[in-house]
Amino acid sequence: MDEELLITFEAASDAKVLIISVAARMAGMHPQTLRQYDRLGLVQAGRAAGGGRRYSVRDVVLLREVQRLSQDDGVNLAGIKRIIGLGQLVGDLQQQVDGLRAELAEAYQRIAELESVGPYPRRDLVPTSRTSTALVVWRPQRRDRPARPGSEQTG
Known part of the structure; x- marks a missing residue:
């Protein structure tokens, strides 16, 4: 008798440690189906050093969801x-x-x-209760121009 392993998607592990035969058995699928889903980009397996596919528990949950959508909902x-x-x-x-x-x-x-x-x-900011609409135009005095007649330059 098969015991069904119930795993919530949020609590599922992301570690890619399951070989394809174990993941397929947990998902209730044939390993060739997992290979096809990997090729299609539905559930992508990790790769071991030797090139073998590795699945996580989260991948198994996703494989079951793919199967449910396909078989039960006809997607x-x-x-x-x-x-x-x-x-x-x-x-x-x-x-x-x-x-x-x-x-x-x-x-x-x-x-x-x-x-x-x-x-x-900040002590340098002083609140004021009146608002002003005055416009102040400031032009810096250029050092390369001589001073205007009647004004003295200090410096």
Whole structure:
């Protein structure tokens, strides 16, 4: 009697240690099917030093999902490849979102720290209550031109 090994996709290991015959038996497939899926890019095996294919437990879970989509849902291999690709994209994007959330939390923490110091932590910044609409034009005096008559240059 075969015992079915239930493994969640998230908890599955990424270590490519299973030889093709073991991975095929765990997935309930023929080793030739695994070779075909590898060639098609559906479930890509790692390679041992001698060139033999090596699969991870995560690969076995993915092989079972490929089989389920094909047999139970009637999805063709091109569709399955697209589904797998989109699933990987979602995973990558979720990691990016998680990273951005962590950065945002750090930024909010830093803002809170700065606000706890006081309303104006820098002494060179002075708050003003009135706003000005004046326009100030500043032109640096060029050293290669002589000074205008009536103005003295110091220096």
